[in-house]
Amino acid sequence: MTDPDKTPILLWLRRDLRLSDHPALAEACGAGRPVIPVFVHDEMVAAAGAAPRWRWARSVASLAAALEDKGSRLILRRGDALPTLRKLVKETGAGAVWWTRLYDAEARRIAEGVKAGLREDGTEARSFPGHVLFEPWTVETGSGGYYKVYTPFWKNVRSRDPGSTCPTPGKVPAPESWPASDKLEEWGMGDAMDRGAAVIEPHATVGESAASHRLGAFMAHGVQDYATARDLPGQEGTSGLSENLTYGEISIRSCWDSGRRAMEEGKKGAETWVGELVWRDFAHHLAFHTPRLTTANWRQDWDAFPWNEDARLKEVRDWKRGVTGMTFVDAAMREMYVTGRMHNRGRMIVASYLTKHLMTHWRIGCDWFADCLIDWDPANNAMGWQWSAGSGPDATPFFRVFNPETQVEKFDKDGAYRRAWIAELSDDPPDTALSYFDAIPRHWAMDPGDAYPDEPLVPAGEGRRRALEAYEKRDF
Numbered sequence: 001m002t003d004p005d006k007t008p009i010l011l012w013l014r015r016d017l018r019l020s021d022h023p024a025l026a027e028a029c030g031a032g033r034p035v036i037p038v039f040v041h042d043e044m045v046a047a048a049g050a051a052p053r054w055r056w057a058r059s060v061a062s063l064a065a066a067l068e069d070k071g072s073r074l075i076l077r078r079g080d081a082l083p084t085l086r087k088l089v090k091e092t093g094a095g096a097v098w099w100t101r102l103y104d105a106e107a108r109r110i111a112e113g114v115k116a117g118l119r120e121d122g123t124e125a126r127s128f129p130g131h132v133l134f135e136p137w138t139v140e141t142g143s144g145g146y147y148k149v150y151t152p153f154w155k156n157v158r159s160r161d162p163g164s165t166c167p168t169p170g171k172v173p174a175p176e177s178w179p180a181s182d183k184l185e186e187w188g189m190g191d192a193m194d195r196g197a198a199v200i201e202p203h204a205t206v207g208e209s210a211a212s213h214r215l216g217a218f219m220a221h222g223v224q225d226y227a228t229a230r231d232l233p234g235q236e237g238t239s240g241l242s243e244n245l246t247y248g249e250i251s252i253r254s255c256w257d258s259g260r261r262a263m264e265e266g267k268k269g270a271e272t273w274v275g276e277l278v279w280r281d282f283a284h285h286l287a288f289h290t291p292r293l294t295t296a297n298w299r300q301d302w303d304a305f306p307w308n309e310d311a312r313l314k315e316v317r318d319w320k321r322g323v324t325g326m327t328f329v330d331a332a333m334r335e336m337y338v339t340g341r342m343h344n345r346g347r348m349i350v351a352s353y354l355t356k357h358l359m360t361h362w363r364i365g366c367d368w369f370a371d372c373l374i375d376w377d378p379a380n381n382a383m384g385w386q387w388s389a390g391s392g393p394d395a396t397p398f399f400r401v402f403n404p405e406t407q408v409e410k411f412d413k414d415g416a417y418r419r420a421w422i423a424e425l426s427d428d429p430p431d432t433a434l435s436y437f438d439a440i441p442r443h444w445a446m447d448p449g450d451a452y453p454d455e456p457l458v459p460a461g462e463g464r465r466r467a468l469e470a471y472e473k474r475d476f
């Protein structure tokens, strides 16, 4: 009979594509058993949008190479998670499947199915922390509930210790023989991206060592001025780490440790930055405690609001294509289309314009972001949209309508951001602005020589009036 203590451990990897500070990997490597790392192109991966899927593949390729350096491999399989893992358990004689916990509804639904199915078969199924600083059930209000407002959540955790980082394994113990693996290229994970990988590629910073370099550079040069520079989309004033955190190429705990160290060194922007890391935890806290966050109005009475829910309307199309005539909105939408990223200030402005001036349901914008962002994260994205729309917890109230014109004056005074992204506004547009026209599908029939709209689709004042009127008339 096989000694269960010697059987291989299947390490099922999802959004934890790194070797450092990886609790499940560290424990597996210390268990005296072979470890078989596996990435499954499962129902969660298949449902991801075009840009996230492309970026996910880049992360998988990077981890596969890093594992080779550790004497290991990354086994790739395609299919729904449970049957695929069951099949691998059978083929390899693995006695255990371990993974890192995720907290959004869909990821949990899949993992719960895997856990139940494997346990039924007598296979050990065990999950580990590592995706957030503080697991959602460990942060409680005085009365034992969950937090619905960020500030008290922040106060609760700001002096807590998320624990020490785990050592990076020197070697990952290999099995006597490896199971077969798919080839990543055969999965075509970039195929759905109609702007093509070549456009986004130069804007992505992929893999664990690039992420760690990025964190170091931000700590050395960026964090000091973060509190003010973070609001200026024309500058590189933020860490850019969201794409790496999304795929777990860096651990949130190492970001926290660096941020806390910078606080101790008296770097001015450090506490604000650590506070943003905690916004990420807060989003996952909410997604865990109220799973509807990612799909439905968090405040359920907002179901009765007269949102436009038709994504085919011209105004929604113009918003997606960055031709609303509202320069801040258009610059941000184009930035996202070319780079797969959008500055946080831009995200707030475009979301406010769509949900308030265009009175369009946040889900339409949320879905478009989910297709375009290389840092797409189900919890952060949904929380950001519901915060902007007024339907979420701790949201900006619906009657507080961002004015995209005054926002531009405040945060892009010198016009650097708009010039960078809107070619039609300049006689000599920069490459960034022109690259938008290489990125868009031909059927959008747009050209840098086209006239930019003379008037916004919905002017700031009129949109505000319309939104407030609808809000006053709401019957909830």
Ligand SMILES: Cc1cc2nc3c(=O)[nH]c(=O)nc-3n(C[C@H](O)[C@H](O)[C@H](O)COP(=O)(O)OP(=O)(O)OC[C@H]3O[C@@H](n4cnc5c(N)ncnc54)[C@H](O)[C@@H]3O)c2cc1C
Pocket (backbone or CB within 6 Å): 230, 238, 239, 240, 241, 242, 243, 245, 246, 276, 277, 278, 279, 280, 281, 283, 342, 343, 344, 347, 348, 351, 369, 373, 375, 376, 377, 378, 380, 381, 382, 384, 385, 388
């Ligand atoms: C409508 C909308 C949609 C959004 N969608 C996403 C998304 O899909 N994925 C995503 O990672 N973030 C999302 N955000 C949050 C935020 O815009 C990005 O995390 C930020 O722009 C990333 O840039 P950075 O890595 O340079 O962040 P930094 O400013 O350097 O912050 C460090 C890290 O803190 C976290 N963080 C910062 N701001 C927030 C925030 N408001 N909410 C949650 N976490 C935050 C991120 O992990 C970020 O990488 C969204 C915000 C809005 C308003």
